[in-house]
Amino acid sequence: xxxxxxxxxxxxxxxxxxxxxxxxxxxxxxxxxxxxxxxxxxxxxxxxxxxxxxxxxxxxxxxxxxxxxxxxxxxxxxxxxxxxxxxxxxxxxxxxxxxxxxxxxxxxxxxxxxxxxxxxxx
Numbered sequence: 001x002x003x004x005x006x007x008x009x010x011x012x013x014x015x016x017x018x019x020x021x022x023x024x025x026x027x028x029x030x031x032x033x034x035x036x037x038x039x040x041x042x043x044x045x046x047x048x049x050x051x052x053x054x055x056x057x058x059x060x061x062x063x064x065x066x067x068x069x070x071x072x073x074x075x076x077x078x079x080x081x082x083x084x085x086x087x088x089x090x091x092x093x094x095x096x097x098x099x100x101x102x103x104x105x106x107x108x109x110x111x112x113x114x115x116x117x118x119x120x121x122x
Contacts, residue, residue: 026044026048026049026052026053027053028040028048028053028054029053029054030054030114030117032110032117035109036106036109036110036113038103038106039103039106039107039108039109039110039111039113040110042099042103042106042107042110043055043107043110043111046095046098046099046103046107047095047107050092051063051064054114055110055111055114055115061091064111064115065114065115065118065120066120067120069111069115070120070121071112076108076112079104079107079111080104080108083095083096083099083104083107084104
């Protein structure tokens, strides 16, 4: 009986570790060129839970595919500050523990590509 519970415990522990490291990330629907793939992967790991797959928006946060988030209105440096410190309104918490500095640049590149691909940027 002791061996059964030990095996059960190990299986549950492995399952929890797998979920912890892989997360419950939302999968992208759109394929992107190679130069945007790292950004897409990082975006879907860190941002998509709230901002939706492919930057389309979600139940908890807006889409990035609107003029409000164009670089002329919402600069890349402002996106960096928001990711690291959270939003000014407090609705978005800091993500600095979930993302590396080099990933932030790739996420921004992916968001700007998505804006262009969907026609938000001409």
